[in-house]
Amino acid sequence: MTLNTGAGLKRDRVRDFLLDFVADMKAGEAIPSERDLCKELGVSRPTLRAAIDDLVRSGVLVREHGRGTFTGPHRVTQALAATPSGSFYAPPAEGHWLSRILEFGSAPAGPQLARRLQLAPAALVLRVVRLRVVDDEPMAIERLHLPHVLVDGLVPDDMESGSFYRVLRERFGVDVRSAVQTIEATVTDETEAVLLSVPEHFPALMVERTTRDVNGGIVEFTRSIYRGDRYRVTSELHFDAASG
């Protein structure tokens, strides 16, 4: 029982260790006590607890005061799914999706993007604008921004079809782990209306997403506009006893 070699935050290494540890267990089984795990792994209890907190938040583990910590009921956690596809990230099952690349090129990040991607303002950023089309009907405009160093050699073809995240993993060794996503209501402006074939000021969802890899590094910042009449977001929430 030992941690991986010293890359990244200790808390994340502990979390990953626990993920492996839990992988072979049945649902509802108890893991060792926090104090035991601290001794085994050679970390302090706050660090260990921070790692467990992550896994509790994502539903992998469940704590019970005075009894112990147990593996969660359902093992795979997919917190948020978007119709019609099922997932924001998996290639949609329903309909025939295509992407039309409208823009593809690198430029210095500038102050705003630098902040979003946690890069130096002068660092190169790959900017891709693509129109997503389902069954010949325009569905969304995605504006992706990725640190150029991560994806040197990426070509427009890579983004025309299939899973972009698979390309990232297999060709560039970038392993997407988590994302924070913000959704808000908006209406289309003139350009967006034309691209999406809807009237100007048509209801739409603006989705901003920041994606991170296994080490917590930022992989992409994306701002997308989805047609309001064709797109909805579904999510499932879970609470523990303490929730007010």
Next chain:
Amino acid sequence: MTLNTGAGLKRDRVRDFLLDFVADMKAGEAIPSERDLCKELGVSRPTLRAAIDDLVRSGVLVREHGRGTFTGPHRVTQALAATPSGSFYAPPAEGHWLSRILEFGSAPAGPQLARRLQLAPAALVLRVVRLRVVDDEPMAIERLHLPHVLVDGLVPDDMESGSFYRVLRERFGVDVRSAVQTIEATVTDETEAVLLSVPEHFPALMVERTTRDVNGGIVEFTRSIYRGDRYRVTSELHFDAASG
């Protein structure tokens, strides 16, 4: 500068203090440094940071390494993920929330609602329409529907302030466990526009939520309209190795 009297967790008292503190500030303004706040409030840095963590998760504050901690963009941000403290059901953190009850009464479910609530069409359903107001500004219209048998004796006052879900638990023994939520883009109709003090056809989010208790029984079905300029939804996604 001092904390409230000693009820509840210190971390939560610090968080509430910061909420009050931040209430009078403009968007993007800096709060005092962590070390200064510790001295002022007489708490340790881990405790102070735990409180700030909550507010960062719910979008009230934004941290910038090496620069400081700042108030978030002036919007109400609601975390979709259920976090230990800033849950979906707690009144959102920023500003002073009130409810104005517009409608409150029971009637037979009818075919549509019966299906949503899994009741007989003749079963009584409590219907509540309330306008949610933040800092004197209308924010959302909520239309709640609950099986009447679950909440017999509920009065409008119960929904004017505080946590409705706490009332459910403490007074009616209903223990909320999970919810499925759907978000889509829309624009306000005439009635909604008047209530929300925005123009007709203004961008808005429609949120439908079905809530279940610990036994899987349906507790409520709610359809709400939120002002698009003041409301956003944030969620955190996690993937395991298999995600493509």
Next chain:
DNA sequence: CGGATAGAGTGGTCTTAACCAGTTGTGCCG
């Protein structure tokens, strides 16, 4: 005068060390 640099201040991470609060099993006492 301008650019490099050192220092002060910021948040970020981790450790050690208590003590509090539930749960459970065991053993004593009635």
Next chain:
DNA sequence: CGGCACAACTGGTTAAGACCACTCTATCCG
């Protein structure tokens, strides 16, 4: 034999301090 109390777990909260990484600014040197 049965019930109650205590002891030994469990997770929950807070403290105090050290050190790292990043940002900004003011000063010094060319």
